[in-house]
Amino acid sequence: MESQICPKAEKCPVLNKEAFADVKTLEYYKKNYCFTDDHTWVKCKRFITAQTLQMCPSFVMPDSCFSIDEILDRMENGEV
């Protein structure tokens, strides 16, 4: 089956912002979250955060372990 693409891929900085992640890490993200045949982007913390908060701060990576509350706390402390 052909890989499908995360609905947020067009604007996601992980895929569109240069140097957001090193090459090896970026390939891991693409293979395991962004381009898959079984919609694994629903497990991506950036996808989950954007769905929940209507935005996702740059410190959140696809495999980040932060809870949404922890992300909100960090944002309130000035991290974006």
Ligand code: SF4
């Ligand atoms: S899976 Fe995550 S990192 Fe990949 S494009 Fe979607 S939101 Fe961005």
